Amino acid sequence: MNEQISALIDDEIAIVDAAYLITMLQSSKQGAEAWSQYHLIGDAMRGDDNLSPNFKQNLMQKIDLEPTVLAPNATLGMLGEAFKMHHKVPASWSIAASVAAVMVVGWMALHQPTQVTSDLVADAQGEAVTSAIPAEYLLAHQTTAPSGSAYYIQTVSYSK
Amino acid sequence: MKYFIAACFLIGASLGAHATSDDDMWQALQKAAVAARALSYQGIFVCQSGKQSKSVQITHMFSDKGEFSRNVLLDGTPRQLLSQGSDLVIYNQKNEKVVIEKRHGQNMFPAVLPTNLESIRANYALRSGDIERIADRQAQIYLLESKDGLRYSYKLWVDSEYGLLLKSVLLNSHNEVIESISFNQVALMQVGGLDWFRPKIDSKKNYVMEDEVPTSANTGAINAWSIKELPAGYRKVDQMIRMVHGKTLPVTHVVFSDGMAYVSLFIEPVSLKSKASTKATQAVVGNTSYYMNVVDGYQVTVVGEVPEITAAQIGNAVIFNK
Structure with a gap:
């Protein structure tokens, strides 16, 4: 199956003949993984940009999902509520932190x-x-x- | 005989009552320590030290999400303190910019009492006083008196109903007020959202982080010095190696506390250039004592909110290994 995927990528199989392969790719996780891996290998061999087209978007999404925790110790005691806290409370702290982080860069340049x-x-x-x-x-x-x-x-x- | 038994009974009862009343008083302080952290309230308190005085607006909330507090200075240069648990962020307006400082908050009014009163019980005697009205609330006065001359005493006004500390006064050995923090108005607040928990930011100002002084942990394993004998009741709570502004060499900084008062000890080698006085220097400004001495090529400096005798004792307790 992997050989057939490889062939499809290299245009060695006509698209019309590969309808079953494409259906398989859509339904099988393994097949989809092989598909993207072969694309990655191909890109690397050709010296193309080997980041996936969604790389930036995915990364930014993941960063957005990361909670900003200024006080990890403060949440340790509250087992039940700990998860909720991470997502709800530090909203204002993250504002403070992001303001702070931006300013630190600006200030380092100015500081004497x-x-x-x-x-x-x-x-x-x-x-x-x-x-x-x-x-x-x-x-x-x-x-x-x-x-x-x-x-x-x-x-x-x-x-x- | 009947009367004798009755008399014995009365004496016993009064002794018993006395014993429990001491425990009751400590329990009241314990309640005050917890109330300051576990209640939700807002109000305005005035803080006085030396000739300076500042009004502070406090909003404190304790919910299932934790402990949050915002203190806004109403007088003088704008300054805001936001704390979550013991993490404290301070927004300080300085001319055209706002400097952000990060701190570890401790003993902030009205939470001046630690929740563990053990070391305080060992070093201070507790006495109850009159009932007074503070910020339209009825308050029981407690005197937390230094058992020796090695620490200042406190007079505390505790809300008779809620246990919240309404006023705290620091007294020196002559019973003079050297610092006072007192609510002008205070009210309990309903636990709700945290919309208020954000600094009032002036978007036109430049926000900068404070010049953080680099510090490193110091376990004290390779010290050229040791502490002989500390003043009774004080123990080391922190030790680090840090840069002090204006100094080229790092300085060892050790912090001591008896549970209420904090003292800093700084140890550094004397630079060859500064042939300053090698005589011991001492000063008291407001509630802060200062002691400096040069011993065996090292400068020993002590600064803290303690009587000068304590500062001198800590300074003199440092011995250098030759």
Whole structure:
């Protein structure tokens, strides 16, 4: 059967004579697989673009189906609802994440480390309240172990 | 004899009542810790530290989908905090752009109490106070007092009906208020959709991710230093190697906590260029203490919301292997 499929692809069998083969291809999964494999082999041998015509469309569809999970741990505890959560809840998170992802690219191009350093110095000087504590350590502490008012009242920042 | 037995009975009963009332109080705090996470509510609270004060609008929802919270700063520079469980994303407006920061949220008001109160019970004594009205709600006051001078004390107002924490005040050893967070208005909210759970984005602004400081896990296996003896009740909760802004060499960062308070310890080799003072430096600004010392060619820096004696003790507990 595979030989006949190969022959059909190579135009060695007239289409009219191959009606049974085409019917078989439509009904048999194995036959359909062989059909697409032989096409792929043929394309590769000829040096053609060896991606399937639907490759891009299929890929984009698969990407769309992938849930964006920012917090995998948060869902672990809820066994029953876990599946629903993946699909329903993080809609707004995925907005945040996609905004973030786009911006990171834009920012990497613009970012200059020296600018941050000078901003830090400017901030540390401008902020008299915390002048006694070096801003870089205070910032590192508040970033890693924030508590109480540190979430809302920012005594230091390094980028303006 | 009859009276003696009656007296013994009364004393026994009052002792018994006292014992249960201590447990009852801890149970009330336990309820407050859970209520802040498991109830759905919205309101406005005011946060004060030093001379600064900010109003914050909070929307908190707990449903079968998890715990969601959005905190919007109403005063000053726009800032929004969105959290799902312990994952926190902060949107910070800075001039013409909005900087997005990712954090691990912990002890955010009104969830300032951890759900496991064990280490707090070991380090703080609990006392109940008066009943006061906060944000049009009746609140029972609890004093969470430091058993030693190594941590600050807290005064907590807990909703008599729902158990939600309505107000939290941080007190130093002179009983002075050094930080206060308090609801102005609060109401329970019906569990519903999550349409509100998104940042109010100004599409004209540029959104950028914060300059993430590279960190790496550090198990502490190859340290040139060790910690001799920590202040009572504090234990290590985190350790990493990180870059600190303005420093060329990576710095070891260790975080300690007693369940309520957090302290950071930074250890780095002293660069040859900066022949800075080798004298121990200490400062207290608002609720934050700072201690710095240079020992055996290393700079040891401590920053945290603890009394200065605790910061100094942690700084002095670091010894270097020669």
